[in-house]
Amino acid sequence: MIHALAGRDLTVTASQLESWRRTGLLPRHRRRGLGQGRGSVVDVVDPLVVESAAALARHLRQGRDRRLAVLEWFAEAGMPPASPGTTPVPEPPAAAVRKALVWALQRSASQRLVEFARSAAGAGEEGQDALYAAAGRLMGHYRRAANPALVRAALETGEDVPVEAQGPDFRSMVHLVAAIGLGAREVGADALAEAFAASGMFGLTAEEWAQMLGAEERGEVPAVDWGLLQQNADVVAQVQRASDEELVRAREVLVGLRWFYGLYVLHGLLLPDTPAQAALRQRIDDLGMFPVLDHVIAIRPSPRQLAESLTACLDTPLDGLYETLMEQLADNPDIFSIPGDDTSPAGFGEKWIRTMAEQTQAGSASAGAG
Known part of the structure; x- marks a missing residue:
């Protein structure tokens, strides 16, 4: 197998292959026993094993966490073959994929915000201020892409892209983060309306969201299950x-x-x-x-x-x-x-x-x- 990978300009050592097998990332070739204590031998090289080793070799390099390589391998396995007749990339082991996803998400900005939001609950105004400050730092860098239709119109007429093409500032989404930890009632309908409008969902304005959320808050319409927000926030x-x-x-x-x-x-x-x-x-x-x-x-x-x-x-x-x-x-x-x-x-x-x-x-x- 090492020679087969070398033919693809992929350098892999026997110790690397054995390490991947021990950690469950690489299946073993089927072996046939020779009998009378003479050990076993591989009759046929399994293409699945070769392709799995090739995927690992493409994405792993010295000093890199294997979980990052597994995520890239998983992404590659979901892409169509580069050309007709090309051998599809096999799926990585499902357990390794789940472990890699959990590891990456635990270190993500969104999960850190969820955990910070929950820790701020019951911490009074100081906790709320700290939560908003932390959320602002982690989310403030993001702005939506300009509206493609308005950009196209500006290019076709030779004019500047209008300011309104950028859409609302995404930083208002901080109110949704606050609702995860402090509760929707504590944050209030107006602040949540700003957050939903900034998300762009359904194309509704802050005023339209405020009307709907205000009606819910006053009990004029069925109550919103804010527990779903809590549940889905924990990635x-x-x-x-x-x-x-x-x-x-x-x-x-x-x-x-x-x-x-x-x-x-x-x-x-x-x-x-x-x-x-x-x-x-x-x-x-x-x-x-x-x-x-x-x-x-x-x-x-x-x-x-x-x-x-x-x-x-x-x-x-x-x-x-x-x-x-x-x-x-x-x-x-x-x-x-x-x-x-x-x-x-x-x-x-x-x-x-x-x-x-x-x-x-x-x-x-x-x-x-x-």
Whole structure:
């Protein structure tokens, strides 16, 4: 097997292979006993073992925690083969995946905030102030991506991207974190309305959220089960509760949503539009889910980002969004077919490159004239 991996420019030693076997990351080849105390021998090299060792060799390097490599391996196993006929990447051991996810999530900013929020409960105003300060530090760096439709319109007209394209500041989400530890009633309807509006969910304004939450607070509508907020905030517990099949499903949802999100964002970068693309964007907009995707999805996530995004995809809203978009894609799969244009997908790409080049030239000419 060492020679087989060397043929792929992957250097692995016998001691490394044995270490991976001892820790349960690498299965052993089937061996046949020779009888009469003569030991055993491997008749056939198992392709699954070779591919598993190759995956580990790709993602492990000296001094790197194996759990990070397992997360990258798990992500790679969920991707389609690079080309037809390519051997699929095997799944890593499910127990190792769960252990790696829990380890990464315990060190995540979101889990640290949950634990801090819970510790602030009952600590009075000092505890509340400390919680808001900590949440502000951990969340203040994040701002949503600019609205792709407004960015596209600005590029096409040669104008500056409007301020409103940026959307509300995500820092208001700190109120949701506070509600986890202090309780929704303690935080209040107005503050929570700001948080939900900043999340962008359902496209509702802070005023609209305030009206609904205020009605709930006054008992005019059925009570909200705020316990669900507490339950879903604990990402470590979510992963521990999930079955192996649910973790694999969450990965499928995450990979699919990453593709849909990328398509939506590229609309802002002058990707040639088609009815199929417009229909997908409309489905996302109807559900008010672009801001949620923007928060959850990273195009090239680190292993720790992968762990957090995967956990988000265990929840019903993102799973449901994925199903909705897959149904829409099945109804109209011609994502890269421009009406009246019989060119191949290669022609679609050429048109995009040409449009970008023309836009760059127009921008340079405008700058020169100024």
